[in-house]
Amino acid sequence: GENVEQHPSTLSVQEGDSAVIKCTYSDSASNYFPWYKQELGKGPQLIIDIRSNVGEKKDQRIAVTLNKTAKHFSLHITETQPEDSAVYFCAANPKGSSNTGKLIFGQGTTLQVKP
Amino acid sequence: NAGVTQTPKFQVLKTGQSMTLQCAQDMNHNSMYWYRQDPGMGLRLIYYSASEGTTDKGEVPNGYNVSRLNKREFSLRLESAAPSQTSVYFCASSGVRDEKLFFGSGTQLSVL
Numbered sequence: 443g444e445n446v447e448q449h450p451s452t453l454s455v456q457e458g459d460s461a462v463i464k465c466t467y468s469d470s471a472s473n474y475f476p477w478y479k480q481e482l483g484k485g486p487q488l489i490i491d492i493r494s495n496v497g498e499k500k501d502q503r504i505a506v507t508l509n510k511t512a513k514h515f516s517l518h519i520t521e522t523q524p525e526d527s528a529v530y531f532c533a534a535n536p537k538g539s540s541n542t543g544k545l546i547f548g549q550g551t552t553l554q555v556k557p
Numbered sequence: 558n559a560g561v562t563q564t565p566k567f568q569v570l571k572t573g574q575s576m577t578l579q580c581a582q583d584m585n586h587n588s589m590y591w592y593r594q595d596p597g598m599g600l601r602l603i604y605y606s607a608s609e610g611t612t613d614k615g616e617v618p619n620g621y622n623v624s625r626l627n628k629r630e631f632s633l634r635l636e637s638a639a640p641s642q643t644s645v646y647f648c649a650s651s652g653v654r655d656e657k658l659f660f661g662s663g664t665q666l667s668v669l
Contacts, residue, residue, distance in 0.1 A: 448599070476656065476657070476658075484662055484663075485647050485660030485661050485663055486647070488657055488659075491656070531599055541656060542588060542607070542651070542656060543590055543649060543651040543655075543658040544602055544605055545600075547601070548599050549599045550597075
């Protein structure tokens with residue numbers, strides 16, 4: 443079945459710097475790759491997603507890139523701010539789970555943005 | 558709109574006790590989910606309900622049962638709690654043929 447590996451597990455950056463979190467997946471049938479942000483004491487919240495027919499997607503300071511051949515995708519946050527500090531999860535939909543929220547999640551990355 | 562509401566927020570059980578985690582959504586979503594979150598393991602799907610009256614097992618269903626009471630409510634039951642079920646439990650919902658998940662704020666469960 444699908445397996446999603448996420449790196450690094452922790453990331454500390456200075457305010458204003460960029461942050462990059464990487465994920466790899468194993469199932470070539472996966473076609474949907476979301477990123478969720480979880481603030482302390484809250485549930486995860488979708489921040490951006492990408493489908494397999496697109497190589498890159500941007501939304502203001504965040505972007506996601508997808509390399510289908512290598513089976514990896516990355517989250518890029520530019521001009522980081524203290525409020526970006528949170529745990530970030532990548533995910534992928536396993537075979538047979540298209541159009542559902544049945545996702546396989548990565549292990550999570552704790553991002554700390556130092557003022 | 559409250560979105561997805563989970564109760565209780567915290568619970569401590571002794572091994573062998575039973576309890577039910579409650580979840581309700583007010584977004585008129587068809588699909589609902591229960592995930593558990595453990596350190597270093599991300600979130601793992603326990604059970605899924607595509608619509609009222611239907612439920613399916615996820616990655617880690619052992620030791621749990623679910624009930625889709627109506628379109629709004631989806632409960633998770635631990636019949637005989639074990640220390641391995643100590644975790645944070647999240648309920649989520651999504652719209653028709655939509656992968657986007659909306660999560661509740663979670664239930665932190667400790668089994669002693």
